[in-house]
Amino acid sequence: MLRKLIDESAAKSPWIYHINAGSCNGCDIELVSVLTPRYDAERCGFKLTGSPRHADIVVVSGPITVQTRDRVVRTLSQVPEPKVVVALGSCPRSGNVFKGSYSIDGPLDKYCHVDVSVAGCTPKPEAIIAGLAKAAEILKEKRKEMH
Amino acid sequence: MEVKNPVPFLKDALKQLFEKPVTESFPAGDPPKAAPEYRGRIVYHPDLCINCGTCLRVCAPQAMTRTMEPVEGGDRVTFTFDMTSCTFCRLCSDFCSRKAIELTDDYMIVGTKHEDFLVSGTFIKMKPVKKPAPDAAAAKPAPAKPAAEGTPAASPAPEKK
Numbered sequence: 001m002l003r004k005l006i007d008e009s010a011a012k013s014p015w016i017y018h019i020n021a022g023s024c025n026g027c028d029i030e031l032v033s034v035l036t037p038r039y040d041a042e043r044c045g046f047k048l049t050g051s052p053r054h055a056d057i058v059v060v061s062g063p064i065t066v067q068t069r070d071r072v073v074r075t076l077s078q079v080p081e082p083k084v085v086v087a088l089g090s091c092p093r094s095g096n097v098f099k100g101s102y103s104i105d106g107p108l109d110k111y112c113h114v115d116v117s118v119a120g121c122t123p124k125p126e127a128i129i130a131g132l133a134k135a136a137e138i139l140k141e142k143r144k145e146m147h
Numbered sequence: 148m149e150v151k152n153p154v155p156f157l158k159d160a161l162k163q164l165f166e167k168p169v170t171e172s173f174p175a176g177d178p179p180k181a182a183p184e185y186r187g188r189i190v191y192h193p194d195l196c197i198n199c200g201t202c203l204r205v206c207a208p209q210a211m212t213r214t215m216e217p218v219e220g221g222d223r224v225t226f227t228f229d230m231t232s233c234t235f236c237r238l239c240s241d242f243c244s245r246k247a248i249e250l251t252d253d254y255m256i257v258g259t260k261h262e263d264f265l266v267s268g269t270f271i272k273m274k275p276v277k278k279p280a281p282d283a284a285a286a287k288p289a290p291a292k293p294a295a296e297g298t299p300a301a302s303p304a305p306e307k308k
Contacts, residue, residue: 037169037170038169038170038171039170039171039173040170040171043170044174087231090208090230090231090232090233090234093231093232093261093264094208094229094231094232095208095232096208096232096233096234097207097208097234099208099209099232115259116257116258116259117231117257117258117259117263117264118256118257119230119231119233119256119257119258119264120187120235120254120256121233121234121235123254123256124181124254126171126173126178126179126254126255127254127255127256127257129173129174130174130178130255130257131257133174134257134259138259
């Protein structure tokens with residue numbers, strides 16, 4: 001019963017951790033604007049955490065550069081299961097205009113399973129909210145599967 | 148100093164009590180409409196395309212791929228646009244002389260699989276019909292004709308000087 005209570009309350013507050021894997025800052029700004037009063041994703045329970053160990057949803061922006069590759073892998077391994085990885089913008093999925101560069105070692109699905117992608121360069125905050133809502137749904141299912 | 152208002156910000160507090168909230172009601176209601184000229188989801192009209200390939204040349208992230216397989220009398224051309232690779236710069240649409248590529252104002256491009264982001268279209272481009280043999284014989288004197296015309300056309304130019 002306690003487990004059920006924890007699951008139900010945890011489903012209502014999926015915490016986000018944001019990794020910048022060499023992003024141009026466009027997607028990062030839009031993600032921050034999602035948490036500001038105008039779009040206010042915190043009313044849906046999304047909260048930006050400072051530590052990957054507290055996170056349920058990991059939002060990755062940017063093509064994976066050679067410099068950030070090891071750090072992304074290390075950070076993702078610190079996120080407790082169940083976790084949902086969201087690719088923000090076109091870059092983590094494909095590399096976008098940076099693809100083929102000597103300093104890019106993407107895409108992200110080379111290193112982990114990407115659950116939700118939000119395409120756009122950059123995506124609108126509403127699209128990010130929709131992506132996060134989808135990620136929260138997937139997280140709920142994953143948590144159900146665990147027990 | 149004289150205090151004019153005993154309760155500070157009372158007017159603002161009362162005003163904001165009855166105001167519409169600043170926060171957008173999006174996850175509850177419909178998503179708001181994008182700004183005019185917004186560049187969102189790609190729509191491809193294969194029936195308008197003439198396979199000139201200009202979009203492939205102007206695309207910086209090489210978001211589209213073209214596959215051509217020969218069929219009888221022409222080629223079956225397939226264009227696939229990968230929206231996870233797109234910068235949404237709309238150069239392909241701007242350079243398209245037949246308006247076959249369109250970037251709509253739909254910005255909700257959210258998906259879980261890679262196939263959710265692919266926009267594809269196929270059409271068959273017919274090869275030009277070959278003219279019958281008598282025309283080929285008639286075409287032989289044709290190249291000589293412009294050369295003959297070329298000399299009189301060139302001569303008036305010095306006269307003008």
